[in-house]
Amino acid sequence: WHANQVKQTLVPTHCCFCGVQCGMYLRVDEHGKVFGVEPRNHDINRSRLCPKGLNAYQQVNHPDRLTAPLLRRSRDEPFREASWEEALDFTVAEVRRIQAEHGNDAFGLLGGASLFSEKTYLVGKFARVALKTRHVDYNGRLCMVSAAGANKLAFGIDRAANPFADILQTDCLLIAGSNVGECFPVMTQYLWGARDRGARLIVVDPRETAVARTADIHVALRSGTDAAFFNSVLHVVIREGLTDEAFLAEHTTGWEELKATVAAYPPQRAAEICGIPDVQVEQVARMFGSARKAMAWHARGIEHHTQGVENCLTVINLCTATGNLGKPGAGYGTITGQGNGQGGREHGQKSDLLPGGRSINDPEARRWISEFWGIEEAELPQAGTSMMEMVWQMQRQEIRGLIGICNNPFVSLPNYAVVKDGYDTLDFHAQFDFFLSETAANAHVVFPVTTWAEDEGVMANAEARVVKHNKAQDPPPGVRTDTWVMCELARRLGVGDKFDFPGSREVFDELRVASSGSVNDYFGITYERLEQTGGIAWPCPDLDHPGTPRLFEGGLTYHPDRKVHLQTVEWHPPADPYDEQYPLRLTTGRTVAHFLSGNQTRRLGALVEQTPRPWVELHPSHGYRNGDPVRVTTRRGSEVFPALVTEAIRPDHAFVPYHWPFPTSANALTIDALDPRSKIPEYKVCACRIDPAPEV
Ligand code: SF4
Numbered sequence: 001w002h003a004n005q006v007k008q009t010l011v012p013t014h015c016c017f018c019g020v021q022c023g024m025y026l027r028v029d030e031h032g033k034v035f036g037v038e039p040r041n042h043d044i045n046r047s048r049l050c051p052k053g054l055n056a057y058q059q060v061n062h063p064d065r066l067t068a069p070l071l072r073r074s075r076d077e078p079f080r081e082a083s084w085e086e087a088l089d090f091t092v093a094e095v096r097r098i099q100a101e102h103g104n105d106a107f108g109l110l111g112g113a114s115l116f117s118e119k120t121y122l123v124g125k126f127a128r129v130a131l132k133t134r135h136v137d138y139n140g141r142l143c144m145v146s147a148a149g150a151n152k153l154a155f156g157i158d159r160a161a162n163p164f165a166d167i168l169q170t171d172c173l174l175i176a177g178s179n180v181g182e183c184f185p186v187m188t189q190y191l192w193g194a195r196d197r198g199a200r201l202i203v204v205d206p207r208e209t210a211v212a213r214t215a216d217i218h219v220a221l222r223s224g225t226d227a228a229f230f231n232s233v234l235h236v237v238i239r240e241g242l243t244d245e246a247f248l249a250e251h252t253t254g255w256e257e258l259k260a261t262v263a264a265y266p267p268q269r270a271a272e273i274c275g276i277p278d279v280q281v282e283q284v285a286r287m288f289g290s291a292r293k294a295m296a297w298h299a300r301g302i303e304h305h306t307q308g309v310e311n312c313l314t315v316i317n318l319c320t321a322t323g324n325l326g327k328p329g330a331g332y333g334t335i336t337g338q339g340n341g342q343g344g345r346e347h348g349q350k351s352d353l354l355p356g357g358r359s360i361n362d363p364e365a366r367r368w369i370s371e372f373w374g375i376e377e378a379e380l381p382q383a384g385t386s387m388m389e390m391v392w393q394m395q396r397q398e399i400r401g402l403i404g405i406c407n408n409p410f411v412s413l414p415n416y417a418v419v420k421d422g423y424d425t426l427d428f429h430a431q432f433d434f435f436l437s438e439t440a441a442n443a444h445v446v447f448p449v450t451t452w453a454e455d456e457g458v459m460a461n462a463e464a465r466v467v468k469h470n471k472a473q474d475p476p477p478g479v480r481t482d483t484w485v486m487c488e489l490a491r492r493l494g495v496g497d498k499f500d501f502p503g504s505r506e507v508f509d510e511l512r513v514a515s516s517g518s519v520n521d522y523f524g525i526t527y528e529r530l531e532q533t534g535g536i537a538w539p540c541p542d543l544d545h546p547g548t549p550r551l552f553e554g555g556l557t558y559h560p561d562r563k564v565h566l567q568t569v570e571w572h573p574p575a576d577p578y579d580e581q582y583p584l585r586l587t588t589g590r591t592v593a594h595f596l597s598g599n600q601t602r603r604l605g606a607l608v609e610q611t612p613r614p615w616v617e618l619h620p621s622h623g624y625r626n627g628d629p630v631r632v633t634t635r636r637g638s639e640v641f642p643a644l645v646t647e648a649i650r651p652d653h654a655f656v657p658y659h660w661p662f663p664t665s666a667n668a669l670t671i672d673a674l675d676p677r678s679k680i681p682e683y684k685v686c687a688c689r690i691d692p693a694p695e696v
Pocket residue numbers: 015016017018019020021022045048049050051052053054183184185186187
């Protein structure tokens with residue numbers, strides 16, 4: 001009973017938003033409706049929640065919820081409400097028509113990294129077994145896939161190496177390209193805990209973020225120069241004898257080649273490329289290299305680049321060369337953006353991966369999964385393309401039909417004009433969502449599906465800790481789970497026997513077996529164990545296994561030779577060249593009140609009140625005053641934002657947050673250039689100019 005005598009139940013679960021995955025209770029009233037949130041003393045967050053977490057519950061019974069399928073046979077018509085039967089039958093008829101006329105690969109599926117892992121597993125299986133298409137990918141391509149690629153190359157495993165709690169024991173913490181205070185607010189408790197113990201803090205970021213303001217060293221480098229900076233830091237570490245030669249000799253390959261590469265990056269060269277004093281490179285090298293235990297954590301700031309994988313590798317190289325791996329307080333991590341950013345790519349919705357993070361090109365993995373799914377090995381499609389590449393294929397009419405689940409590319413993909421054109425070119429488009437997102441509003445069919453509070457399932461947080469979300473209320477009448485919709489579509493496509501899942505538990509049990517034997521092994525994780533423990537880090541190969549919170553203990557990696565494979569990296573400039581017409585660097589990012597494309601948080605009153613609209617952050621040297629209308633122009637578009645004038649940004653940069661749709665969309669300005677290895681877009685830097693505008 002609470003103060004005004006409303007009977008309530010507290011359902012333990014986790015926040016649906018970022019990759020910290022804070023524990024929370026949802027408050028459920030006597031009618032079974034979610035009406036509030038309570039802090040939960042889970043060991044991830046110790047009862048703390050940020051503004052997004054405190055307001056997340058408001059979306060569950062929000063008046064904007066979709067409660068009936070929407071359908072139109074042409075984009076010229078308005079939507080009308082349709083029965084589930086009609087919406088499902090129409091979708092399947094369109095799948096059959098398009099695939100009969102243009103081949104199976106003419107139909108694609110795009111998933112999302114805010115889905116529970118069970119649903120991400122189903123997205124991959126649905127694409128390959130029901131749609132029989134190679135074209136499946138997900139919006140995690142816009143998140144941390146470059147870090148994933150670097151981890152695989154260096155360590156043979158795709159996850160952060162250390163739990164958050166290890167941060168508390170470090171002597172030196174390096175944060176690269178992460179606005180932790182706004183994007184992962186509750187994670188700052190670990191930073192402050194380390195600081196209380198006397199840990200030094202280094203922040204590498206073109207903007208003086210809240211965390212950067214408190215740092216011992218803030219390296220305000222130019223966006224797009226990270227590889228040059230970290231190569232140069234390693235150059236100084238070597239020069240000053242701060243490497244751990246015993247660790248390097250015993251646990252690495254590629255050290256001599258790496259040494260030769262970074263020899264060409266003296267601090268003077270980095271200073272020139274990065275636009276920083278050369279002495280800062282030396283200060284960082286000494287502080288990090290001489291610490292007894294040092295850690296580096298990074299996020300999209302260094303990952304959203306055409307050399308995103310390589311940027312991450314330069315950080316891995318630094319940690320490894322100084323022997324900072326596999327120990328409490330010493331290691332390496334990447335902070336996931338979406339709630340299930342880590343788990344979302346582990347079980348098959350990424351175009352090149354099968355369940356258990358196995359490569360779809362690996363003959364043994366193909367044999368295993370096709371047998372497990374009961375299909376001929378030859379029927380299992382080959383690897384497809386990435387999310388942005390699929391949009392280009394839509395423009396070329398190579399992909400003519402699409403189902404989107406839990407994503408909003410009209411706001412989240414770069415170069416909006418290209419994205420809109422790609423989707424407009426589709427013959428058929430269906431979207432699953434619980435609100436009418438900008439992307440759903442462009443579809444032929446919209447399936448109304450559950451929020452995270454109306455189903456159960458697991459997510460893996462930024463530590464690779466698998467946590468269980470619990471169902472707090474029944475969905476509104478007319479709403480179904482994504483699982484139910486995929487199974488119904490599969491039944492109509494003639495493979496219902498392979499999609500006989502009454503709920504998430506049955507999907508999870510299949511996922512556990514599908515992942516068993518892989519590096520990404522979930523077999524030992526069960527719902528019951530998660531409920532008892534509060535979370536288990538994978539790999540967890542059997543029911544008695546405690547999970548693996550810390551990787552690389554004893555210096556051992558997941559490559560067959562158990563060594564770190566050091567990789568050489570040469571810096572190259574960003575894709576969009578600067579010139580007299582476009583002299584500034586535009587960088588984009590998040591703000592504390594909003595989540596990704598804003599489809600959820602732009603509807604929640606307190607968050608909208610806190611941050612109602614985007615802005616352009618500019619250095620005072622440009623002569624604008626706060627609130628002045630400023631036109632930001634790139635080679636792809638031109639939009640007007642009010643100025644936020646601050647010395648916290650470099651004079652040669654402009655910053656726009658990306659949670660809003662066209663015509664105030666940061667992503668109408670960004671470039672759709674991709675990292676050739678991970679296919680992550682270069683959101684964090686493109687060339688722009690600014691001009692006074694007559695109006696906002
Ligand atoms: Fe949710 Fe992340 Fe905020 Fe925690 S820090 S409450 S997980 S948005």
